[in-house]
């Protein structure tokens with residue numbers, strides 16, 4: 001791995017970084033010598049060490065975004081290699097997930113130790129180290145996250161992940177038009193673990209990228225098998241969830257198209273579910289990616305629509321085919337007029353823009369009828385069906401009778 005090219009020169013006497021400032025870079029000292037100074041609360045300044053050639057300074061602040069704990073001043077003219085926070089994040093993102101997490105833990109602990117020794121110097125009644133360790137453990141879930149990330153990695157390799165499929169119902173004719181693929185982790189000891197627990201950890205550790213590739217491949221294969229088994233008159237589709245990490249991959253689109261091509265299904269039978277947040281975080285990258293998907297015939301659905309607090313102008317900017325109204329609005333559609341009006345507005349807006357509207361989390365017949373009456377195209381929720389295994393889907397579809405909602 002290459003080290004960032006940026007070189008920085010400092011003259012003897014220059015302040016290289018200042019205690020209390022936010023740090024956006026670290027330096028590797030190529031030539032020269034620096035001193036590390038700590039200013040105490042009473043204003044006195046103490047030299048706590050020096051660093052010379054081949055050492056690194058300022059590394060902690062670029063990891064945890066906390067203020068610099070010391071001032072660093074050049075004692076001799078210095079030549080440095082600058083490592084920016086962006087460069088560091090990029091490297092960390094490419095590293096093995098366990099290394100990512102362990103480096104974070106070590107640096108956090110190191111900072112804790114420094115803080116402790118600082119306080120020790122200034123206070124007589126400092127809590128014992130064990131108490132600090134315990135409070136550290138209570139404050140951070142890093143260790144637990146590493147454990148789960150490790151186990152998740154093994155689950156991915158050992159085939160302990162499964163996809164379940166939740167039917168999406170066409171409110172016009174009462175038939176199943178497609179499914180949302182939802183990941184399930186069948187843990188050897190703990191049974192099924194909710195994606196609410198492991199998806200955020202998989203995202204943080206970078207494992208989500210492999211997991212998403214697996215999910216896409218599996219969803220395509222499963223849809224091919226389901227279609228063969230049930231012989232539906234119209235093609236079914238499957239909607240697969242993707243995170244911003246997936247979109248940041250250079251070969252996301254080529255991998256997507258290759259996977260579809262190697263399966264029995266056609267591009268329009270795949271929809272990518274992404275959140276508004278992703279579009280806001282990486283607008284340029286997302287636009288290019290989504291346009292390539294659209295050109296290839298793959299559909300784009302905005303998940304949890306209405307919870308992103310973003311400007312609606314992005315609906316024009318990106319090629320979006322489906323809006324999925326977040327279940328929190330459906331939940332209160334009967335209790336709160338505001339939810340009802342909001343859902344009506346989303347349906348109207350989406351339809352005017354030629355989009356398909358899917359309501360999520362429909363749990364009662366009343367909700368389904370209300371949505372149908374306001375012109376909502378499709379719905380998904382426990383009222384119709386819970387997420388289920390591929391075998392259960394096949395069984396259900398083979399005996400499916402079109403649902404009759406209100407006239």
Ligand code: C2E
Pocket residue numbers: 166181182183194195196199208212215241242243303304327360361362363380381382383387
């Ligand atoms: P989501 O994408 O919004 O998925 C819908 C969630 O709502 C699912 O939870 C589903 O089981 C649940 N749900 C469906 N109908 C109803 C209903 O009528 N009432 C209620 N209360 N809930 C309903 P699940 O499967 O636990 O997934 C949670 C979240 O985990 C998903 O939210 C999604 O953000 C994430 N997730 C799941 N699978 C994947 C995946 O393969 N990749 C990625 N990146 N994220 C995933």
Ligand code: CA
Pocket residue numbers: 180241273303
């Ligand atoms: Ca979703």
Ligand code: CA
Pocket residue numbers: 303304324326327360
């Ligand atoms: Ca959702």
